[in-house]
Amino acid sequence: MTATPPQPRVNWQAATITGTDAENARTRTLQLQVPGWPGHQAGQHVDVRLTAENGYQATRAYSLAGAPGEDPALTVVRAEGGEVSPYLVDVIQTGDQVELRGPIGGYFVWKPGPRRRPVLLLAGGSGVVPLRAMLRHRARLGDDTPMRLLYSVRSPEQVIYRRELAGQADRVSLLYTRTTPPGWPRPPARLDHTALAGQAWPPEQAPLAYVCGPTTFVEHAAGLLTDLGYTPADVRTERYG
Amino acid sequence: MPPIDGNAAAGTLAAFFGRDMTAAHGLCAACDQHAPLAEALLYGPAAGTALHCRTCGNLLMTMIEAPGGIIGAMPGLTRLDTRPAGGV
Ligand SMILES: Cc1cc2nc3c(=O)[nH]c(=O)nc-3n(C[C@H](O)[C@H](O)[C@H](O)COP(=O)(O)OP(=O)(O)OC[C@H]3O[C@@H](n4cnc5c(N)ncnc54)[C@H](O)[C@@H]3O)c2cc1C
Ligand SMILES: [Zn+2]
Numbered sequence: 060m061t062a063t064p065p066q067p068r069v070n071w072q073a074a075t076i077t078g079t080d081a082e083n084a085r086t087r088t089l090q091l092q093v094p095g096w097p098g099h100q101a102g103q104h105v106d107v108r109l110t111a112e113n114g115y116q117a118t119r120a121y122s123l124a125g126a127p128g129e130d131p132a133l134t135v136v137r138a139e140g141g142e143v144s145p146y147l148v149d150v151i152q153t154g155d156q157v158e159l160r161g162p163i164g165g166y167f168v169w170k171p172g173p174r175r176r177p178v179l180l181l182a183g184g185s186g187v188v189p190l191r192a193m194l195r196h197r198a199r200l201g202d203d204t205p206m207r208l209l210y211s212v213r214s215p216e217q218v219i220y221r222r223e224l225a226g227q228a229d230r231v232s233l234l235y236t237r238t239t240p241p242g243w244p245r246p247p248a249r250l251d252h253t254a255l256a257g258q259a260w261p262p263e264q265a266p267l268a269y270v271c272g273p274t275t276f277v278e279h280a281a282g283l284l285t286d287l288g289y290t291p292a293d294v295r296t297e298r299y300g
Numbered sequence: 301m302p303p304i305d306g307n308a309a310a311g312t313l314a315a316f317f318g319r320d321m322t323a324a325h326g327l328c329a330a331c332d333q334h335a336p337l338a339e340a341l342l343y344g345p346a347a348g349t350a351l352h353c354r355t356c357g358n359l360l361m362t363m364i365e366a367p368g369g370i371i372g373a374m375p376g377l378t379r380l381d382t383r384p385a386g387g388v
Pocket of ligand 2: 333
């Protein structure tokens, strides 16, 4: 009954940058053209490999930002002093190539299920990228699975996909942890039990949760979900570092 | 850097096994924890990939991408199961 999932693409191949969009001062979305791209699932990622002139190679994982059916795109946040992300955010240009392997990952993925289990998406910082792909997937399908995103971010300047998320205010909540926009009703605070309980589907509805972001955020948020009564096996996590 | 998780090894695992392995369940030889490889602990990025049991820290699996192929070892797994939800 279970369909065999598509086989991951395990060989490195060249991807060409076809366009770039600045999301904020330290974040850029790269549109890619990958010959024979087989399509992907919401939540999957690719490995990107850069090779220096002296042969030194660095490989990092980046989530696919678009919905299944859209061309592959990556949204990269600059980690100051990093080996790979500053190059992808500041240096690479349309027409340049990177080596890429994927799409990959069969665990941290979402597609509509027959039971329409409600979905809670919890993002910390750049962890919003694969969760945005899930929101877009649902919207493009016109699917009616209840889905809600709680996005924890330091400050208004660091929000990614600002306009797109603002257009879905009924299912997206921002939680500022350091500074808020002027007049914001809630003072800056870390995600806590009260904030989460106010947004989360009750455990009786058999919700699924996807939690993505820095390791400290993921551990904290997953712990809060367990305290709320979520089944650990229904809380899928992806740690970015 | 704090540890990340087995999702980050999806590419190496797929290159090694020819299929997605992040959803596959591994049985820890030290503590009998049965969990998706996606939930294993991974310290990286590094030249090689080492997955540890999230419950007890036991070294489950190592992989090194070498020119021409991948060298792997599974010292801490008594079982790997690719059925949905590990057959549970
Ligand atoms: C499955 C998966 C998917 C990912 N998807 C994305 C994505 O869609 N977009 C994205 O931007 N990143 C994503 N990441 C993170 C990405 O793989 C890199 O870790 C990140 O870009 C930093 O790489 P770097 O080479 O620039 O920095 P490195 O050279 O690895 O690190 C340089 C320095 O930056 C610090 N650092 C690294 N990461 C962070 C961080 N997140 N916050 C603060 N300091 C940090 C390190 O401690 C180190 O001191 C993902 C990671 C995983 C495992
Ligand atoms: Zn163990």
